[in-house]
Amino acid sequence: MYATKTTAKPLLLWRGSTLDNFTLQLTQSGLSQVMAHLTKQPYLKDFVAGNYTGNLPAAVASSLARLTQDALYVGTISDPNSNQKIRVFESTTESGSDYQILALTVSKTESTIISVRLVPQREETEYFLGAVIKGLGTIATKVAPKVLPKIGKAASRTLQKARPLGRRTLQKARPL
Structure with missing residues (x-):
């Protein structure tokens, strides 16, 4: 018997469009990565706090949805370890904080969210x-x-x- 190589399709939780018509999607693994950063980066707690109603994963997904709808594509970076292309989108929250959404390139206009961070000071x-x-x-x-x-x-x-x-x-x- 031969083992077959199968690739499991990631569990898609949410999909939305940016102002410049890119499609960003949130998978279970992307949600887990963003939630893991909550304990390490205090500014993400403020990012999620406005949508928190007792369910942390839902609050993170809702916050990302709001951020995505006002986001604009600003460029692409390469991950030096995996050589994957990561698209960078910027958006401003209602409170005036500027965030970057980092997303792995899936196709010409589609990306999967892997991280969120404050826009670096400039x-x-x-x-x-x-x-x-x-x-x-x-x-x-x-x-x-x-x-x-x-x-x-x-x-x-x-x-x-x-x-x-x-x-x-x-x-x-x-x-x-």
Whole structure:
């Protein structure tokens, strides 16, 4: 008799879309990983506390669902140990905290959540949201970094980092 190699399909608990139409899914193993971080990283307790009704797994899943619906894809990193591609999504909670969702790439637009963490500290930057109006040139509005995830897909394409231009404070918006 020969043993056959079988791969068990992970138990899918939840699936949702980001603002830029990526699909994030939460599996039982992903939920376990996020819950394991709760004891090590105190900020995750605050992240889950608002949804806690006596059932910790349900609170974590509900918190991830809320975070996912306002998330935007920001890049991909590689796990040096396994060489797997990990997508990074950023989102802001209602309390103003910025989080990153780390998810393993499953397909072109689908990923499985493996971790959540606070956005690493970085220098404060300003962005201009530019709109080209015929005959008037570019009109720009300052946008705080925390507002970026709430702007949406179409507007996020025209965001650009503000650079001092002397007396000229407006610059033509270009896709990122």
